[in-house]
Amino acid sequence: MATEDIAKSLEDSNLESETKEDIVTPWDVAGADDTGIDYDKLIKRFGSSKVDNEVIAKLEKVAGKPVHHLIRRGIFFSHRDLFTLLNLWEQGKRFYLYTGRGPSSESMHLGHLIPFVVTKWLQEAFDIPLVIQMTDDEKALWKNIEIEEALRLTKENVKDIIAMGFDPSKTFIFSSLTYMGQCPEYYRNVIRIQKCVTFNQVKGIFGFGDSDVIGKIGFPAVQAAPALSSTFPHIFGKEKVPVLIPCAIDQDPYFRMTRDVAPRLGFPKPALLHSTFFPALQGAKTKMSASDLNSAIFLTDTPKQIKTKINKHAFSGGRVTVEEHREFGGNTDIDVPYQLLRFFLEDDPELEKIRIAYSSGEMLSGEIKKLAIECLQPIVAKHQESRKSITEDVLELFMTPRKLNFK
Amino acid sequence: MATEDIAKSLEDSNLESETKEDIVTPWDVAGADDTGIDYDKLIKRFGSSKVDNEVIAKLEKVAGKPVHHLIRRGIFFSHRDLFTLLNLWEQGKRFYLYTGRGPSSESMHLGHLIPFVVTKWLQEAFDIPLVIQMTDDEKALWKNIEIEEALRLTKENVKDIIAMGFDPSKTFIFSSLTYMGQCPEYYRNVIRIQKCVTFNQVKGIFGFGDSDVIGKIGFPAVQAAPALSSTFPHIFGKEKVPVLIPCAIDQDPYFRMTRDVAPRLGFPKPALLHSTFFPALQGAKTKMSASDLNSAIFLTDTPKQIKTKINKHAFSGGRVTVEEHREFGGNTDIDVPYQLLRFFLEDDPELEKIRIAYSSGEMLSGEIKKLAIECLQPIVAKHQESRKSITEDVLELFMTPRKLNFK
Numbered sequence: 001m002a003t004e005d006i007a008k009s010l011e012d013s014n015l016e017s018e019t020k021e022d023i024v025t026p027w028d029v030a031g032a033d034d035t036g037i038d039y040d041k042l043i044k045r046f047g048s049s050k051v052d053n054e055v056i057a058k059l060e061k062v063a064g065k066p067v068h069h070l071i072r073r074g075i076f077f078s079h080r081d082l083f084t085l086l087n088l089w090e091q092g093k094r095f096y097l098y099t100g101r102g103p104s105s106e107s108m109h110l111g112h113l114i115p116f117v118v119t120k121w122l123q124e125a126f127d128i129p130l131v132i133q134m135t136d137d138e139k140a141l142w143k144n145i146e147i148e149e150a151l152r153l154t155k156e157n158v159k160d161i162i163a164m165g166f167d168p169s170k171t172f173i174f175s176s177l178t179y180m181g182q183c184p185e186y187y188r189n190v191i192r193i194q195k196c197v198t199f200n201q202v203k204g205i206f207g208f209g210d211s212d213v214i215g216k217i218g219f220p221a222v223q224a225a226p227a228l229s230s231t232f233p234h235i236f237g238k239e240k241v242p243v244l245i246p247c248a249i250d251q252d253p254y255f256r257m258t259r260d261v262a263p264r265l266g267f268p269k270p271a272l273l274h275s276t277f278f279p280a281l282q283g284a285k286t287k288m289s290a291s292d293l294n295s296a297i298f299l300t301d302t303p304k305q306i307k308t309k310i311n312k313h314a315f316s317g318g319r320v321t322v323e324e325h326r327e328f329g330g331n332t333d334i335d336v337p338y339q340l341l342r343f344f345l346e347d348d349p350e351l352e353k354i355r356i357a358y359s360s361g362e363m364l365s366g367e368i369k370k371l372a373i374e375c376l377q378p379i380v381a382k383h384q385e386s387r388k389s390i391t392e393d394v395l396e397l398f399m400t401p402r403k404l405n406f407k
Numbered sequence: 408m409a410t411e412d413i414a415k416s417l418e419d420s421n422l423e424s425e426t427k428e429d430i431v432t433p434w435d436v437a438g439a440d441d442t443g444i445d446y447d448k449l450i451k452r453f454g455s456s457k458v459d460n461e462v463i464a465k466l467e468k469v470a471g472k473p474v475h476h477l478i479r480r481g482i483f484f485s486h487r488d489l490f491t492l493l494n495l496w497e498q499g500k501r502f503y504l505y506t507g508r509g510p511s512s513e514s515m516h517l518g519h520l521i522p523f524v525v526t527k528w529l530q531e532a533f534d535i536p537l538v539i540q541m542t543d544d545e546k547a548l549w550k551n552i553e554i555e556e557a558l559r560l561t562k563e564n565v566k567d568i569i570a571m572g573f574d575p576s577k578t579f580i581f582s583s584l585t586y587m588g589q590c591p592e593y594y595r596n597v598i599r600i601q602k603c604v605t606f607n608q609v610k611g612i613f614g615f616g617d618s619d620v621i622g623k624i625g626f627p628a629v630q631a632a633p634a635l636s637s638t639f640p641h642i643f644g645k646e647k648v649p650v651l652i653p654c655a656i657d658q659d660p661y662f663r664m665t666r667d668v669a670p671r672l673g674f675p676k677p678a679l680l681h682s683t684f685f686p687a688l689q690g691a692k693t694k695m696s697a698s699d700l701n702s703a704i705f706l707t708d709t710p711k712q713i714k715t716k717i718n719k720h721a722f723s724g725g726r727v728t729v730e731e732h733r734e735f736g737g738n739t740d741i742d743v744p745y746q747l748l749r750f751f752l753e754d755d756p757e758l759e760k761i762r763i764a765y766s767s768g769e770m771l772s773g774e775i776k777k778l779a780i781e782c783l784q785p786i787v788a789k790h791q792e793s794r795k796s797i798t799e800d801v802l803e804l805f806m807t808p809r810k811l812n813f814k
Contacts, residue, residue, distance in 0.1 A: 137594075137598050140598055140599075140602065141598065141601070141602055147595050147598065147599060177591060177594065177595055177598070178591050180587065180588065180591065180594040181587065181588065181589065181590050181591025181592065181593060181594050181595075182588065182589075182591065183588050184584065184585050184587065184588025184589065185588065186588060187544075187584065187587040187588050187594070188554050188584055188588075191544050191547055191548065191554065191584070191622055192547075192554060194548070194620060194621045194622030194625065195547065195548055195620050195622045196620070197620060197621050198617070198618050198619060198620050198621065199606065199615075199616075199617045199618070199619055199620075199621060199624060200617045200618055202621055203617065208606075209606075210605070210606045210607045210610065211605050211606070211607055212605060212606055213601060213602050213603070213604060213605050213606075214601045214604050214605065214606060214609055214624050214625050214627075214628065215598055215601030215602050215625070215628075217606060217621050217624050217625065218601065218621050218622070218624065218625035220621075221621065221622075
């Protein structure tokens with residue numbers, strides 16, 4: 001696996017001991033200083049490409065419609081091989097989408113929706129199959145929970161994912177702990193991948209050490225395998241179909257590894273589309289955490305809870321006094337209510353109006369908080385309403401290995 | 408996993424660099440000097456127990472019949488917790504049998520039969536279920552073969568195993584590469600085990616290093632899981648059933664690890680019954696190898712091939728000249744034809760007669776070779792005849808996860 005990607009990642013891990021860098025791994029995200037994650041630096045360090053105007057124009061041309069605001073606003077900021085994939089698409093070569101989630105808490109928070117929102121947009125724009133992995137095995141290995149509890153959390157989280165409105169005729173959602181026991185090709189691909197990667201390499205990429213349990217050491221292959229279309233014979237048969245993986249940037253180490261291994265197994269390198277992290281209520285510069293109830297707005301929160309959380313906990317970029325605020329204006333870069341609007345308010349002119357009003361000092365903190373509350377309350381309420389209709393039968397439909405619509 | 412077993416094994420691996428010891432791992436067997444493996448030393452080093460007269464008496468009492476000659480003759484020389492298991496049996500607690508094979512060559516040789524011969528005897532004596540694992544994933548990881556080839560070798564080898572006459576109503580034979588994709592509980596148990604074992608520990612037990620592929624590092628859990636009865640819900644439901652594992656002593660490292668983990672997962676420690684190695688034709692002191700065609704008698708050999716191999720390649724413990732031989736006699740300890748008879752000639756008085764005649768010099772090398780040939784030719788021919796009747800349907804019957812007779 002002596003490719004640039006891997007060499008780069010090994011080099012990085014050496015560098016980290018010398019210069020202070022942002023830590024971005026699947027299990028740990030922390031800025032080098034209190035300015036938070038420097039995403040431009042991350043692109044350089046990871047060796048990915050920026051989602052610039054050219055990429056967006058290409059995506060809009062191929063999709064035949066404007067891109068989703070999460071892409072347009074630079075929240076999906078980085079990619080790998082998206083251009084190549086879109087060129088192939090134009091030549092008539094289909095691809096599929098793969099994303100996932102580690103089910104770690106009963107209820108998902110707003111940040112967890114982000115990859116799924118863009119994935120859904122991509123699925124609808126391209127009319128292609130989507131596979132969603134619930135890495136309950138990862139959670140059982142990393143967290144102090146039993147297999148049974150991981151499986152239960154998977155079911156709860158899948159209900160939230162289905163509630164986002166995915167099309168069951170094109171979407172397969174699977175738990176690794178279950179699908180591994182339903183499809184021999186999955187385990188066979190895991191072994192094929194595990195045969196290509198040494199402990200030294202996962203040490204370099206993920207920072208594993210000698211005292212880590214062997215389940216962790218082998219796990220990256222479990223997350224890599226769904227990027228090979230043969231892991232889903234019921235969908236793709238034996239066809240080698242390219243894949244696009246929308247995910248948060250902290251998942252990139254898995255797919256750097258996958259991109260290295262896939263060609264050795266005769267598969268195309270997966271293309272990637274990376275998002276920044278969703279801000280915690282306490283500050284736009286860090287990642288929301290499901291373990292701190294006040295750090296996030298959960299999909300189970302009532303309108304009143306949303307109101308209280310934003311009013312009480314959302315970090316404000318406003319000035320200390322009204323007078324100062326009127327004079328100097330608020331800082332939208334660090335203002336969490338503004339960031340929430342940036343993620344969830346669809347209307348571009350409206351958002352721009354708010355930005356100008358807030359940063360000029362015309363709009364006060366209390367006012368922008370109110371707008372954020374009014375934006376999120378109906379989104380969460382609608383989600384809850386939609387989730388109610390997810391019966392066990394619907395759950396089973398999505399999670400049953402089956403043929404999907406794929407031309 | 409800080410138990411005596413593991414501490415011992417770590418200690419051993421340290422010792423090995425200082426004093427010269429026999430190497431006995433699942434992938435490497437070599438005597439420290441040309442006297443071959445010292446099995447008594449191995450018992451001490453591994454911390455197992457000798458199969459002595461007391462064990463044999465207990466086994467005969469409980470089984471209600473004389474033990475198999477491979478046990479009686481000390482070929483199954485070592486055990487772990489066999490007494491405990493037999494005591495439980497007397498109290499009405501059933502157990503199951505688990506053994507396996509790594510399918511590395513198209514045709515099995517006589518040595519490969521040994522664990523299966525005694526396993527079959529045990530199954531018939533106790534009338535209990537048996538699970539046989541084909542570790543085709545191990546072979547794909549360790550050897551330069553593809554998954555597809557490993558699966559093909561599994562099928563070929565399973566035919567040989569079935570041909571030994573196992574009862575399909577009590578025997579389940581499975582390929583890890585296939586059964587992992589048929590039964591979610593298998594993978595779940597693998598993860599449960601992999602969560603209990605660190606890289607440091609497999610390093611100590613198996614000698615893995617940083618440049619080993621991660622598939623190897625995780626594999627021991629795949630061989631450990633079938634020692635937990637919940638890996639076979641179709642046979643045992645949720646019952647926690649004790650297990651006895653008959654195997655060659657080189658497989659012990661896997662089960663030392665398993666014995667450490669099982670109680671932490673609420674399962675009894677597996678009991679073990681270890682065999683010595685089957686001699687290569689070139690010398691009784693080493694293990695037969697499937698890769699050297701002249702080192703072994705294969706189950707596909709013709710009567711003529713058997714005759715030629717034994718006459719031409721079987722290491723003789725006889726003297727250089729007939730005169731010397733008549734005077735000093737042959738050495739049965741190193742005489743391969745005698746060793747072959749010891750493994751395969753069932754008649755005790757007959758074997759003893761041969762031993763006396765050969766070691767007194769009364770019987771010549773050519774004569775004992777002839778006896779070995781006459782003993783093995785019909786065994787191999789009968790096996791070939793029996794294998795012919797193994798259709799794809801029979802293969803599928805044995806390899807389909809299903810209920811077995813288990814009271």
